[in-house]
Amino acid sequence: FGSGLNLVNPSELAFGPDGRLYVVCYSGNRAVAFNAAGVIETEYANVPNPTDIAFGPGGKLYILSYLSGIKIYEIGGAFVKSLVDADEIPEATGMCICPDGHIFVSSQVLNQVIEFDAGGAKVRTIGTGLDLEFPQDVTIGENGYLYVPSGESHSIFVFDRLGAKVGEFGGLSQGGSPACVATGFGRDLFVISFWNSTVARYDRDGTNLASIP
Secondary structure (H helix, E strand, O other): OOOOOOOOOEEEEEEOOOOOEEEEEOOOOEEEEEOOOOOEEEEOOOOOOEEEEEEOHHHOEEEEEOOOEEEEEOOOOOEEEEEEOHHHOOOEEEEEEOOOOOEEEEEOOOOEEEEEOOOOOEEEEEOOOOOOOOEOOOEEOOOOOEEEEEOOOOEEEEEOOOOOEEEEEEOHHHOOOEEEEEEEOOOEEEEEEOOOOEEEEEOOOOOEEEEEO
16 A cells, blocks of 8 residues: 555555554654545545544544644544644654543643543643653553553653553563554553554553564
């Protein structure tokens, strides 16, 4: 997909509720939707340096931009509104959306995760006063806990939905500088290690199950 289509520095992808593949390109300032044949069907306007992409209530497309915050689009391409300004989430690189519409965004310069309600109002900051350093991503598990990779402390922080830290796992020996985290295959957690060039697999309690490769 994308060969010859000027997809410069693709930074994130997601499958939409319509079955299409959505990709954002950080340096290319693009957000596009591919059909199953690899053809770009829709392009989303005005997304400077996008870093993440997700789907929220009603199947709306949420795009996180390094320079313009969070914008919402219809999957057909129409712009809906700007939800959160960039100055509220400086150097934001990761985002996840809960079924209730609440949004969690990781800021690698604030060393925090910021929670917003479905209307874009700030609810709380998570990670203040802890050793959460350079968080580049955030995801929510089926247990409702938030999992946040702390790149400089080489571990995964675990928070409950109210922002209280309930655990930490990983460490340099299990994958230095975790950068990206995702859930899958039931309840397991997959973490990309930037330093070790591996993907580590954990259960939701933090037990290391495997390393790929």
